[in-house]
Amino acid sequence: MEFSVLGLLALTGSVAAFNGQVSTWLEAGGEGPGILHIYLTDYDTGSTYEGRDYTGGLGCLPENSFVETSPGGYNWSASVWQTSDGCFNIDFQGAFGAGHEYCCGGLPCDLSG
Numbered sequence: 454m455e456f457s458v459l460g461l462l463a464l465t466g467s468v469a470a471f472n473g474q475v476s477t478w479l480e481a482g483g484e485g486p487g488i489l490h491i492y493l494t495d496y497d498t499g500s501t502y503e504g505r506d507y508t509g510g511l512g513c514l515p516e517n518s519f520v521e522t523s524p525g526g527y528n529w530s531a532s533v534w535q536t537s538d539g540c541f542n543i544d545f546q547g548a549f550g551a552g553h554e555y556c557c558g559g560l561p562c563d564l565s566g
């Protein structure tokens with residue numbers, strides 16, 4: 454009995470996170486800073502999402518900053534930032550049941566908690 458409870462907790466723990474890849478594309482914007490497109494692919498569901506930072510950098514996203522670009526229409530908010538060691542960080546703020554995840558070594562990369 455205790456075994457199955459622990460197994461269930463372990464399973465729940467691994468599901469309640471975002472398992473996927475992040476990549477970015479900087480769209481040059483004439484005179485302005487450009488638009489940084491942030492793409493996320495969910496490996497578990499195959500769904501894709503896009504966020505845009507109109508300052509051309511990371512860390513200035515509005516509410517409901519990510520919209521689903523695959524069928525489903527799931528829009529959600531997150532904050533993203535880059536640390537001085539070049540790691541990409543994202544706080545899902547509860548979307549996907551996930552919190553802070555990050556990945557290092559340049560984009561695209563696979564997020565982990």
Ligand SMILES: *[C@@H]1O[C@H](CO)[C@@H](O)[C@H](O)[C@H]1NC(C)=O
Pocket residue numbers: 520521526527528
């Ligand atoms: C998600 O955002 C897109 C783009 O702003 C919008 O067209 C769509 O209606 C939104 N979906 C929901 C469910 O709010």
